[in-house]
Every structure is written in structure tokens, then in C-alpha cells.
Amino acid sequence: MGCGPLKILTYLCYSIFFVPVFLFLFFLGIIKVVVFSPFVCLIIAFGVTGVAVGLCPTHLFWSTFSVARTKKFGPILKCLLILLVPVQTALYVVVGTIGSVVMGLGYGFIWPVMETFRAISKEGVPWYLRVVYCFTDGTWTCVQGACTIVRDFADFSFHSYFSVVDELLESNGEEPIELEVLRFAGCFLSATLGILVDLIVITAIVLYKAPILLFKGWYRLIQDLIGREGPFLETVCVPFAGFWILLWPIVVVLGIIAGVLSSVGFGCYAAVVAYQENSTKRGLLYVIASVSVFDEYTNDLLYLREGSCFPSQTKISRTDGFQCVDASHTRTAGSV
Template identity: 45%
Template sequence: MEPPRGVLSSVWNFIRFLPYFIGLLLLGTIKGIIFCPMVCLIMTLGNSAALLGLWPVHCVWTYYSVFRSKQLGPVLKLALFICIPIPLVLWPVLGIVGSMVGGAAYGFLSPIFATFDAIGTGKSDELIHCLYDGTWSTVKGCFTIIRDFSDVCFHSYFSYMDELQGESPNRKYEIRLLHLPGAVIAGVLGFLIDMPTISLIALYKSPYMLFKGWNRLLHDLIGREGPFLETICVPFAGLAIILWPLAVVGAVLGSMVSSIFLGAYAGIIVYQESSFWMGLQYIVASVSIYDEYSNDVLDMKEGSCFPRPRYRKNDGDAPTPSREGSFSKHGSFSKKPPVRAPSFKNVFLELNPLEFLDGLFEECQCHGEKLVSEGLITPQDIEDAKSSKSSRVISIGLPAYCFLRSLLHSIKANSAGILLGEGDTEVISTNKPVDTLFIWILNPLLIIKEQIKAMNLTVAEEDYFCKLVLLSDDNTDRLKHSFMGTLPEPEIKRAELSALARRLRGIVRSASRFPTFKRRYDALVRILSEELAKKKGGTDSANGCKPLPRSKSALIVRIFSQKSFKKEKSNDGSGVESQQIMRDVEIE
């Protein structure tokens, strides 16, 4: 349904909406006040117990890992031994304070969001949902956060330390003492020059930011567009109008603080480029970088009046492409105004990198059940996954196997990017999410895809490659027994496939350290264990993959990804699947 376009109808619609908005806001606030202390207490106690319980182990193991590391030189190790106590002392303090603040914010805001989200989603008994939503779900979400935080403190931490201790022939870090004095001087000069200069630029542009922000927010308020389009966003968007001057002050103060680090980065440039002159050029260029970035954010004239000299020897330091203006109706690249402002709910979920793991583990479940039935994943793998050994075949090999299958499917379909799921979603370089996690994962995958495409693999070579990715960390005898065909020739091709397999597994190994991965991994192991029990009992699942437990937001992400990323198709019943997914949302 499109928002009303007439001025009178827009004003009347807004006035008619006010009682509902005030009622929902009061109800959500009451629930937030009730659950905020309890959730804050639970999250603080849970996270503090995990943090303080593992803190002595973290202290000892961090020093031990640095001492045993073969990637660090002796001078760097000595410097780390001196500096490590500072983060080790700050870690429990910041962790406990952050748990208190985060628990209070989550306990208060989650019921409010859930109350507004209870209407407008096609639910029956909206009154009951308004009263109930955000109560027990907030408490369960609190325990989920504690679980994920504990997994990060234990599994992710030891994974990083194991990597630090391991050998890495391509990485050797050491402090070059000869360049330290120049780096320190350049860092101090950058701070002294950039901080006042950037602060003056921020103060100069602050009135423009104030009035343009008010103009955009008031325009969206009257027309129920932009942040006012979704019911769940109205209270916060309305509050933004009142508190917008504080946001401007915060932006100016943030610019002043960030200028310290932006200027001090000149010391890193001097150290990396081994040139004091490059550091001085960066000090001048950093002012231009900030000025151009702020112009893009405020939708001002592109470019900067300040010079921007090159401060890198190898690359040209091309000007940063303009970004979509925060206050403009359309960005610098697109000159066509959108028909309807995007949903806040969908945009928020698109930028949440953790939801990406839901789709990955769905693929792992489907492929895992097939591999269990074929015998490639053995009962011993599942038993190791349940124990502290953590089978690499399931934790690393299976997700990497799913990535490889998606790449091979994309190559056969002649896709310019990567086809996800059954091929109805295509991610390419121009529409991929801009979150850092996606950049770390998708950019290397796009490169690996082109390398695989250039190799022109046969069916037998693809089979060997898939099993190599799945079992390469296991013993070589198992890989030979599982592959019955002839090995790829020549030997250099096998070496290239082995290198690509290591890269795919390395991507998964990095992703396995993110929050929620361990929880989803445990759910996957339970489902594969059930599949193995069915296989032993002689029963076979006729309904395909049993869905992994996943959040409601993950289902909405799937709908949004289909709307945003898939190619234009004819109306041949494509809306049926989205309707079915929405029914699944209601059931959950």
C-alpha cells in the first residue's frame, strides 16, 4: 500500500495515527520498564560469570601464545609482553560495564520494538500480540546473547590463539626500530595539524547539517515516508526531530575525536611506506578525505577544495567514490527517485551480518544429510563434533563444501556473481551488502570463483575438488578411499586445487569465530546425529531437509534478499513462495 500523496490526506492520516502511536508507545514503555531490570541483571551476571571465570586462563594463555608464536619477531614479542597487561586489565571492566549498558538497552528497547512490530504484520489477535510480544522473547534473547558471548570468550578466543601459535610461512611480523622515530614524529604532527583543521571544517558544516536534517525529517513526517513509513520506526523518527540538535553536536564532537586517530595514522603510513615524506603527504590528504566524505554524507557538492597528494607508493590512491547522501532523496549514483522508501525493518536486517549464517547452515544441513547418507560423513565425525575434539570435517569442511557447491553452480549458470540457495538470489559486486563481514567473505569467494572458472574442471575433477575441500584436514588415506576416479592431471593442477581448498577452508575458519556460529553449529550437529540414527534404523526422510531452528528475522531477510537481489522474472507464481514464508513466520 502506497503512502498517501495529497497534503490534506497525509495530515489527516498522521492525526488519525497519533492515538495508536501513543498507545503502543506507552504499552511498549511499560513492558520495557518491567523487563529492563531483570534482563539487565541476567545479562550482567551471565556475561560476568563467563568473563571472570575465563579471565585467568586468558591472561596465561595470551602470554603463552605470544611466546610460542613463530609469526612474531623477538622485538615485537618484547613490546607485546610490556603492553599486553593494559588490555587484559581493561577487558573485564569494559566487558562488565558493556554488559550492564547493553542489557539495560536490550531489556528496555526490545519490548518496545516487539510491541510496534505486533501490528501491521497480518497477525490475528493483534491485541494479544501487543501485550505478549517482547516479554518472554526478550528473556530468551537475553540467554541467547549470554550463550553467544560465552562461545566468543571460549571457542573464538582459543581459535585466534591457535592461529597465532601456528606456522605461517607468508607472515612474519617484526618492529623495524629504524623507522619508529619518524613514525612517532609524523603521528604527533598529524594530530597537531589535523585535529584543529578538521574541527573547524565540522563546525563550519554543522549549521547546514542541522537545517537540512530538520527539513528532511519534517518532510518525511508529513508524507509518512522514509523513517516514518514503518510503524515500528515512528517513535524513534519523531524523537529524532526533537533531538536532532544533539545529534549534530554529537557529530561535531565525533569528528573532533576521530581527527585524533585520523591524524595519528600518519605514523602508520610512515612505518608502512618507510618514508617520512609519505607521512607528511598523508597529513595533507587526510583533511581532503574528511572534507570529501562529509560532503557525501551531507549531499553537498562532490569533491574537496583541499589538495589530496598521493601517500602510497604502489597504488594511486584514487578518490573515494561518492556515497549515497544521508539527507538526499536519491543518492549520487541514482538520479531516479524511489517509488517507495525502503522498509527500515528490511534495511536493518540486511545490514546484520549474523543473519548470513542462517542461510549458510541451512545449506550445510541439506548437504550434510546427503553426505551422511552417502557415508562421506561418518559416525566418528559426528561423535567428534559432539565432543571437545570438534570434528573439522563438519565444522570447517562442510561449510566450505557448501560454498564450493554454490560457486560451481554459479559457474555452470554463467552468473556474474554468486547464486545463493536454489539460484533465485544472485549476489554480484554491485549489489552485495556493504557490511565488513560480507566483504571479507564474498570478495575472496568472487576471486576464487573466477579462478575455478579459468581451470575448466571436468566432472571427475569437480568431484575430487569437493571431497578435497570436505576432507583435506583429515588423513589422506580417507580422501583416497572416498575418491574412486582418476586424480586430476597434471600434478600442478592438483596443487592449484589444494591451494583453493585451503583458501575456502580458511574463509570458513575465519567465519567460525563470529558470534552465533557455535550455537548454529551445535544445532547442525544435533540434526546430523538424528539423520544418522534414522539411517541406522533403516528409515529415510521423505520430506527433504528438516528446517534448522532459526529466527523470524532470518525469514524476513530471505524475503528481502529475493526482492532486492534476484533478477527480474515473469509473474509465474513467484509470490507464492514469499506468501508461504510469511505464513511460516506467523507459525513461528
């Protein structure tokens, strides 16, 4: 009991000292952002875009050549893949360009601020060196990090891409993969009904559980803030965790959008199930099972009642490991 007032005084002094130090470090990080983020964004944006555009003709030619020469695919599948190669290459350039701009803006803002807070919390370093590091960290190292991102992307686009595509030319005598055109009608029916059903039902599930995600998220973040746990454990993460609390409604909105978009993927996968199982009925049963799986997954995510109120079909399986078993509410690794 004798330590109670001392602890209260310590926390009070810490709080009074923390606010001006936090504001100073935050604005110092913002100054670094203003100075260095334009260079970082330009390096990443132009570097990644240049690599993507520069390798685009090579990717287009070598992908087409590899698909045409491979013995792993049948004639119909080869023709389809060759027609899709330009689309894949164009998406690669577009996604690379947009992603480079987003990456440049995010990295140019987050890294200088994080390095500024990280410098003051370094252990085993004298206080005067910590002050020096607050001004130096997140400056030139941020530019070097941008160059590293461009170099890693270039290595991935050149070495990793060609190593994966070259595997198409390796033949071990296996039977070629061919499309069964007669299955397309059932696949189209399964995908169409899957998108219609999943889009409506999953959207309803997401909208119903969005308020729960909002208030439970706020409760957990505020609880971690009081107990200095989770994202508030490290001093360097405190400002970003504070922003996390303020921006949590935006995260919930993004979660709603992601849930609605995922319903399209669930519905389209019904065509894959119908084709793999050579059964339109199984594709339609998967549509029902996918709703149950999504509902069960969101219940687990929000720590709600286990299982789902939607019916699960018995022994609806896929070749990638997905399986729904009625009344057991089992979800294997393939559904995660």
C-alpha cells in the same frame, strides 16, 4: 477529483484514530519496560561481566603463551606484545562490563516498545490476536533475548577468541615480522605533527559543517514523515523516528565529538604510513592528504560539492589500499 474529499476524510480519520492508539501502545510498552527492563539489564550486565571476568585469566595466559611461542613475530615485537597483553585483557574486561550495562539498558527499553508496536502491525493475523500480542509480545521474549545475548557473547569470547589466537601458533615458514627500531623517530614525528594538524583542521571542518548537518537532517526527516518514507515507512518505526527528529541535535553533537576524536586516529595513522613506507616525508604528506579525505567524505555525506578545497598529495599510498591522487579526488575502499 471526486476522490479528493474522500481521501482527505480518510487521512483525517486515520490521524484522529492514530493518536490515541499510538499513545496507548506507547504507554503499554513503557509499562513492559518498567516491569521487565530491570531483569533484562541484570541478566545482560551480570552475564556478560561474569563471562569477561571468568575468562580473563585464561585469555591472559593463553595470549601470552601464544605470542611467546609463535614464529610469526621477531624477538622485539614479541616482547612488546607480551607487555601489551595485560593491557588488552584489562580493556576487554572494562569494555565488556560497560558495554553490557549500556546494552542491557538499551535492549530493556527498546525491545518491549518495538514488540508492542510490531504486534499491532502483523499481517495475516486476526485483530483480536493482535490485541493479545500487544500485551504478550516483548515480555518473556525480552528475557529470552537477554539470555541469547549472554550466550552469544560467551560463544564469541571462548570459541572465536581461541580460534583467532591459535592461528598465531600455525607457521607456514614465512619470515617473522620484526620492528625496525630505527624507524621509530620518524614515526613519532609524523604522529605528533599529524595529531596537531588534524586535530585543529578537522575540528574546524566539523564545526563548520555541523549546522548544515543539523538543518539538512531535520529537513530530510520531516520530508520522510510527510511522505511516509525512510524511517517512517513501517508503522512500528514511527514513534522511534519521531524521537529521532526531537533528538537530532544530540545526534549532531555526538557527530561533532566523533569527528574530533577521529582526527586523533587520522593523525596517529601517519606513524603507520611512515613506518610502512620507511619514509618520514610520506608520513607527513599523509597528514595533509587525510584532511582532504575527511573533507571530501563529509561533503559526500552532506551532498555538498564534490571534492575538497584542501590539497591532495600525489601517490600517497598505504599497504591497506588507501590512495589519494591529486585533482582526481579518488577515495578507495580503504578510506571508508
